[in-house]
Amino acid sequence: MVLEAIISPSKVEQNILWAIPLGFMLSVVGLAIGLFLFPKDASLVGILFTTLAGVPFLRGILTIEEVKDEKIHAIIQFLRRNKRVIKIYFMFFLGVTLSYIVLYFILPTDIVAQMFSKQISIFPGATPTGMFLGNALFQRIVINNLKIALIALILSFLYGAGAIMILTWNASALAIFLVSLRSFRAIAFTLPHALLEFSGFFIAAVAGGLISIAAERDKLYSKNFQDILTDGLLFFLVAVLVIVIAAVVEVTIGVLA
Template identity: 30%
Template sequence: MVFEQIFGPKWLEKKPGLTFLLGFVYAELGIISALLIFPENPSLISIGFISILILPSLNQLLSMETNQDIKRKKFSLIYLFKDHYDILSVYAFLFLGILLAYGIFAAVLPAAHTERVFEVQLDIYFSNVGRSIDPYVGTIQGAAVQGASVAGIAYSQAADFWSIFLNNLKVILVCLVFSLVYGAGSILFLTWNASVWGTIFGYVAKRTADTGPEIVNFFVIMACVFPHMISEALSYFMAVFAGGIISKAVIREKFDSRMFNHVLLDGFVIFFLALVLLLIAAWLEVYIFPFFTC
């Protein structure tokens, strides 16, 4: 694959910040390819195209991170953070790049086109707020599996702390299970997550165009929700990464060996930290976010 050769895992590891641009470009290519090849159902096909572009490099990155875990002689939270900061940054910047691409498409396209091109993503929004309600009132959902049967809430005026946390806990468990089973293939789930957030933010920006330009509204919405959104998203990345390195260890190492147990411990610690971050995200959403108005 051409992109895999140009943007290899070592390049991504050394320059994680540039993966924001990479995520944006991949998303644009995925959306345009889906529109050209499968114009009848681009909303889901685009997710597949984007994931295919990202998967090879991310798979190699997970292998490199697993090697670092195996080589480390003893467990240390400091070294755990230093060793894996780069790949978590890659996940975060890829996510934001994909989110931005979907957001711009949703904000710039005419409303009728947006609702057709991103029909599946917007179904999550409409199922919670309806089609004729003020777009600032209601629920913006963060992730979905099998027709949004499991979804992470990104904003809800009515939900309390525990309902938000427990709902998002379902998502983080799905992230873990997906990464254990599919390894780096779980990027499909995170790509879907980014597409839903980006599309809904862009669509809301379009529906409130009377208050300002769509793109400006989009970034205003992003600024308002960013603290708890990125905290919630990071917890998902950590869960995916934890499952990913455990999945690699299961394939490569002998069960119950020292190296296997070392990676397993790292995975459990990372997942525990993801749960802590999810609690923080829910707290920010319930107790801090209501003080901000968009």
Template identity: 30%
Template structure:
């Protein structure tokens, strides 16, 4: 209840840096609790406790955004309003990512490798070099896009079934990206002052549109979920709510296509 009282959707939309700091606080508490109490399973419990702290804000925001569907008729204005929530969701994600990166980089090596082992193993599984062959490049693009669409579908389903369930997937991704960035810096040759922005740019150039897309999908699923609970789909606003959700999903798909293109053609050039 203490963490829940720190902010609300209206405040979060206006003071995004507060949300960024909350992301750092939520995830740092999760790391500390996991190391002290659940060291053997820390890779999973870090995600669990971060999600646990974030759910009240996420769910209250989804309810707040669904309320806008009932009040605002103009679809363009409605998307603009949703953009405020999506922006602070991204700030929350960045807070998680910065926190996980710092913990992974600053903890003793044997501790960090144990705590973030699951994330490191996941990176090794999904990493595959992109060759210059046109067919291989197209295959890589298709594979990345298909994988990202699967994640989007899971965000939709989790958000619909659990309201704020999509935050679990996004917290997991924050840990993956954080570990990837730190590993890139450690493996690099040259000044840290150059490697840090290089690593951030390498992963964020496609990571930002991906995460934005997942939040759009999560918001769409969450809006429908809240509408079902409130019986708003039985009212005259049902068509408007569904159209708004479809617009969010379509926008998310466009963002994922852009992200996949950037990951295949731009990110590999930043070595």
């Protein structure tokens, strides 16, 4: 594989920072192929090709450390056990995000509109309305975002490429969201809760990815899998907490706007 000759899985294993240019490179290649083969659906096809290219790389890179015998599942122990996997996912996510930001600014306007059409449609404007956000809207925000997080978890677990697909989509959406912030007011009133929401979705996808990798390597009823399943569900609970906090921040800022 030509891409492996440029950034091999072993190189990323030695230094996880290589996952940033890996995500950047795979995203650019995926978008280019999507634009060339399916110009009308380049925004979604680009995600697909990035996912297809990213899965074998990350499968070759990610290794889950052996879970210690102690039956301790505090968040600190969890992060220690899985910090390498989480860091690699995050670096890959960052690389994809940076690729979309760079391409957004260097490509012609018509190509940007075509290549990022789905992402742009999500964020037609970033300026808040300043309207009062009540309890009903708060509940709707939380429920909607929890559904997205749950979908990320389930897809990442059931579908081997699900974690990469969810991470790639969220990275592309985050990039377009960031470049859509045209004023200090937009940044101040939308960036805090948006970053928290994206963080929640990222955590949920990683949780599903951890469980999925464990399911491939261990028997479903083995102690090792049960421990990692507990870790993954614990991480998902962290995602839920982050999403609820994001909704609180969004409601609070909406009232202050």
